Amino acid sequence: MTRNSIIGKSLSLLTDAFQEGVHSVLPHLLIPKFVRRENESLLVGHRAYKLNNNVHLVGFGKAVITMIKPIEDMLRNSNSSSHLVSGVVSVPWKIQESIQNVELLPDNHSCVEIMEGAKNNIPDHDAFDAAKKILNVVQDLKLEDLLIVLISGGGSALLPMPIPPITLEEKSSIVRQLSTAGADIVELNTVRKAISAVKGGKLAENTKATIISLILSDVIDSSLDIIASGPTVPNTDHPGKAMEIISKYNVIISPDVRHVMSNQLRSENVDFPDASNNVIGDNKLALEATRRFFKQKQRDCHPIVVTSSLKGEAAMIGHSIVLLSKEIIDGYRCGHIDITPSLLLDLHVERHANFIEEISRCVTEKLPLCLLFGGESTVEVKGTGVGGRNQEMVLAATIHMKTELPRVPEDQEPLVVLLSAGTDGLDGPTTAAGALTYWTPQRCLYDDALDEDVRPERYLARNDSHSFFRKLSSGKYLVQPGHTGTNVMDLQMLYIRP
Numbered sequence: 001m002t003r004n005s006i007i008g009k010s011l012s013l014l015t016d017a018f019q020e021g022v023h024s025v026l027p028h029l030l031i032p033k034f035v036r037r038e039n040e041s042l043l044v045g046h047r048a049y050k051l052n053n054n055v056h057l058v059g060f061g062k063a064v065i066t067m068i069k070p071i072e073d074m075l076r077n078s079n080s081s082s083h084l085v086s087g088v089v090s091v092p093w094k095i096q097e098s099i100q101n102v103e104l105l106p107d108n109h110s111c112v113e114i115m116e117g118a119k120n121n122i123p124d125h126d127a128f129d130a131a132k133k134i135l136n137v138v139q140d141l142k143l144e145d146l147l148i149v150l151i152s153g154g155g156s157a158l159l160p161m162p163i164p165p166i167t168l169e170e171k172s173s174i175v176r177q178l179s180t181a182g183a184d185i186v187e188l189n190t191v192r193k194a195i196s197a198v199k200g201g202k203l204a205e206n207t208k209a210t211i212i213s214l215i216l217s218d219v220i221d222s223s224l225d226i227i228a229s230g231p232t233v234p235n236t237d238h239p240g241k242a243m244e245i246i247s248k249y250n251v252i253i254s255p256d257v258r259h260v261m262s263n264q265l266r267s268e269n270v271d272f273p274d275a276s277n278n279v280i281g282d283n284k285l286a287l288e289a290t291r292r293f294f295k296q297k298q299r300d301c302h303p304i305v306v307t308s309s310l311k312g313e314a315a316m317i318g319h320s321i322v323l324l325s326k327e328i329i330d331g332y333r334c335g336h337i338d339i340t341p342s343l344l345l346d347l348h349v350e351r352h353a354n355f356i357e358e359i360s361r362c363v364t365e366k367l368p369l370c371l372l373f374g375g376e377s378t379v380e381v382k383g384t385g386v387g388g389r390n391q392e393m394v395l396a397a398t399i400h401m402k403t404e405l406p407r408v409p410e411d412q413e414p415l416v417v418l419l420s421a422g423t424d425g426l427d428g429p430t431t432a433a434g435a436l437t438y439w440t441p442q443r444c445l446y447d448d449a450l451d452e453d454v455r456p457e458r459y460l461a462r463n464d465s466h467s468f469f470r471k472l473s474s475g476k477y478l479v480q481p482g483h484t485g486t487n488v489m490d491l492q493m494l495y496i497r498p
């Protein structure tokens, strides 16, 4: 096989593995594993709920559009009547037309109203209208009703309801300032909870019905109060915490926002006995599916799940990944590896001893490796370019690969390929999920870029990673699945052959 075809095959292998990871967390496949109908009861986890034409459904997030159908099917009776009485969901702009398999969408007679909004993941008036409708539905319910709440990542932007007199524009500006300043999702959602009339458990406080939340997690450790800002989970944040975050990132806020934040009380409700919050899937599931894929498709390759809690600055992570690649390539050459301890911390390696043992074995036996990471990085956006955290990570890695990976003797042909992409299919305000890069001692993506007169450093300095990858080789290195209909953070795969 020529070097080019080995590179091409490896790029496709990683793209296919990413798709497999995404497929494993498609909500319509996860819901039936968690929710079952048995006669006139709905079984969710270990609990049984009596059905009596009393079910209402609300939902918000990037992945809820394909959660509706399995629930509707389950609640329909043999005479075609249904226990599902009403529903409203808030989903991303244009998501329905991007779901290719229309069978996954609710059918035309569905009683669930689908409202699209939050273009580019920014709360807007369409999402605000949806949030108002959702709040009306839950407020009207009675004690004997069941409320199914479908929740997934992206839910915060799709359920905006600032506490008056804060306006939607003020709220959006705070979120934008925080996320471009590099605040992580825990910080961002702590602030969102403090200024919202529905987040931080307030949706649950507004209903008498029994709540069953079905949650697809897109945050590290699946913290329930952080996913979509926990509308059905008690808010236990210290009242001053949101203001501390505002000060940390120098966010400019209006006197109204300051007033609402300083009057925030510690939540009275420390528990909602009538709410059950159930996580139906997460990043770990996707990583495990990806690991299995490598085992089946590439028998000589050793896949290792490194972490599901990767976080930090995207470009720095890209650098750490290259430093680890260097140690592994050196290891293949001398049959032994000493991993720098700080790299284990920077890459959030979960089980240090196991990881070192497995890598050492692969290096000694000269086995190809695929290291699998999951999590969510951040970017402090200082430039005016167009990009996302995954594309920025891969662009930074491309530059470090060129300068830091070793020039090994001619007779050795190591190959490094990296993919980083968001499982929701959209990385920041771009149409790609992420990107790929490669390196061999003879040629790497950086060289291709120079040949095409696309200078990686210039694009990185402007936070313009999407423009870089779009321009380079007509977008060949972009990962572009479109809206996937799911969302369990990002996946990174680092494939190294000796």
Ligand SMILES: Nc1ncnc2c1ncn2[C@@H]1O[C@H](COP(=O)(O)OP(=O)(O)OP(=O)(O)O)[C@@H](O)[C@H]1O
Pocket: 062, 120, 121, 153, 154, 155, 156, 157, 179, 180, 182, 218, 377, 378, 379, 380, 381, 384, 385, 386, 387, 388, 389, 392, 422, 424, 426, 427, 428, 429, 463, 464, 465, 487
């Ligand atoms: N030009 C850019 N270059 C790199 N990253 C960017 C750029 N512009 C925005 N970002 C990053 O994109 C992130 C927002 O991306 P996105 O809208 O995909 O959010 P998300 O976290 O996936 O959404 P959710 O968690 O709501 O599903 C922010 O972290 C922001 O720093």
Ligand SMILES: O=C(O)[C@H](O)CO
Pocket: 152, 153, 154, 155, 156, 157, 185, 189, 218, 219, 226, 227, 228, 229
């Ligand atoms: O919607 C949100 O808040 C984020 O996606 C985290 O769940």
